[in-house]
Amino acid sequence: MASNAPNTTVACPQCRQPVAVHLEQLVDAGADPGAKQRLLKGQLNLLSCPLCGQTSMLGTPLVYHDPAKELLLTFVPMELNMRLQDKENLLGSLTRQVVSRTPADQRKGYLLRPQEMLSLQNLINRILEADGITPEILDSQRAKLQLLQDLLKADASALPALIQQRDAEIDVPFVQILGALLQRATGNGAAEQDTAVRLAALSEQVAQHSTIGRSASRQTQVLEEVAEELQALGTNLTRDTLLQLVCSNPDELRTRAVVTLVRQLVDYEFFVGLTTQIDKATGEQRKQLEAARQVLLDAVARSDAAAKAQGTAAAQLLQALLQAPDETAAVREALPEISDLTLAILNQNIEAAQKAGQQDAIARLTQLRATIMAELDASTPPALRFINDLMQSDTPEAAAEMLRNRSAELTEELLQSMVELAQDLEARGHADMSAKLKEYHGLAQRELSLAKWR
Missing domain, CATH: 1.10.287 (Helix Hairpins)
Structure with missing residues (x-):
């Protein structure tokens, strides 16, 4: 949770208008993850002047506590020129609040040794470092963002050549940052429509003209091909048929796709069967199968490690929300x-x-x-909410009735969203849901046509 100092009035640094503010001086990441995010995003203790519109972050003493990382950090801005006694009294009061809120059986030595940070940036760097984000990682991210800005500023005709020129800098983290920014801009609707269009255009160019983009496109293509093969097997998909599929074409990308799509079948018995096939093979085929086995083992290890980390993070998030x-x-x-x-x-x-x-x-x-x-x-966007409601219909008759009752919500854009979602479900191996959505799309198309004549 965030502890608040009493309301106070501060002069706007732009127009000097008095503005009432409510300061947060104790940020407890364990009790309120949102307060940590506000701090890291520069949204903590913001002054918003209603007269001139000026927005700025106020300097105020802070105590930051993260029980999971055993962090207790303090910071007092130098520009406040606080007397040593006043500073110790305030920080002492805030740290005592931390200790009193911590159950006795969870109190540890770090609570007696708060670390003093000399600047707000040092405080933020220390928090990020505890999260595994080192200064080197931050520098790398800044470089990626600068690259992104350079590409966005480039003329459309010069962009393909610029992407090829800076190909070595365009890596997986860059693509992830580009994707995250595009997703956020798209989610903000009309407010960031221009940004979303520019980012989408850049993403398409990166996919076409960069090494990592072409590789990702190939991986996606292979994943879709393997998904189609697995879907075609239907109820015949077993460890034995999966083993046959892997052995018939032990390509590395196909092998990794198998783990992505059907990790549950790549178990001990599967590897026993694969080892048996390796023992029977000779020459080049044996080398290929041995390489495929190693790729599978590595992919399974990474998949399981990622799943474990995600599970731990999800459990910690739930605990924070409960508190x-x-x-x-x-x-x-x-x-x-x-x-x-x-x-x-x-x-x-x-x-x-x-x-x-x-x-x-x-x-x-x-x-x-x-x-x-x-x-x-x-x-949830209205279109997706409508589709979710429609998919709750157990029968085509129930779906048709819902479509009639809500025909005013049907648009061509909504129908196109249904087509795209059905394709996505099919690509990810959810054939039944995809078929159901395609059937309901047909009903929706018919209802939209009828609605135009009513």
Whole structure:
């Protein structure tokens, strides 16, 4: 949670208009993850002048606490010129609040040794370092952002050549940053429509003219091809048929795609079968199968490690949300981090509480789930919300009735979204859901045509 100093009035640095502000001086990342994010994004203690529109971050003493990382940091801006006694009294009061809020059995030595930061940037760097983000990583990200700016500023006719010229700098982290910015701009709708268009155009050019872009396109193509082959097997998809598929063409990209799509079948018994095939093979075929086995082992290890890390992160997020003083605000702030895995772990905890008969835990966890679902629904684009509602229909008859009742919401853009979503579901191996959506798309198309004549 964030501890607030009393309301105070500060003169706007631009127009000198007195502005009432509410300062946050204690940021506890364990109790309120949103406060940590506000601090890192430069959104903590902002002064917004209603007269001139000036927005600036106010300098104020801060105490930062992260129990998971065993961090207790303090910072007092030098420009405040606080007397040593006043500084010690204020920081001492804030750190005592941290200690008093920490259960006795969880108090550790770091709480007695707060680290003093000389600048706000040092404070932020220390927080990021504890999260595994080193100064070198930050420098690399700044370089990627500068590259992104350079590419966005380039003339369209010169862009392909510039991408090829700076090909060595365009790597996976750069593509991830570009994708994240495009997703955020797209999600903000009309407010960032121009930005989204420019980023989408750049993304397309990077995919066509960079080495990493062409490689990613090839990986996507292979993934779709393997997904189609697995889908064609249908109920005949077993360890044996999967083994045949791998052995018939042990290409590295195809082998990695297998782990991505059907990790659950690549188990001990699968590797026993693969080793048997290797023992039978000779010459070049044996070398290819041995290489494929190593690729599979590496891919499985990375997949399992990623799944474990994601599970740990999801569990920590749920714990933070349960401890947040304002559950709705905390959930809204954490929405980008809430995934299907987060909800699956939450449901597992609810089931465990039910089996144990822990009524208080059941009520608390169920309330959190309801809050998350409500916030997810509120943040879902109208088109996707409509499609989700439509997919809840168990039969074509029920879907047709819903479409008639909500025909006013049907548009060509909505129908196009249904087509794109069906294609995406099919590419990811969800053939049944894709077929259902395609059928309902046909019903929606018919209803839209009829609605024009009513």
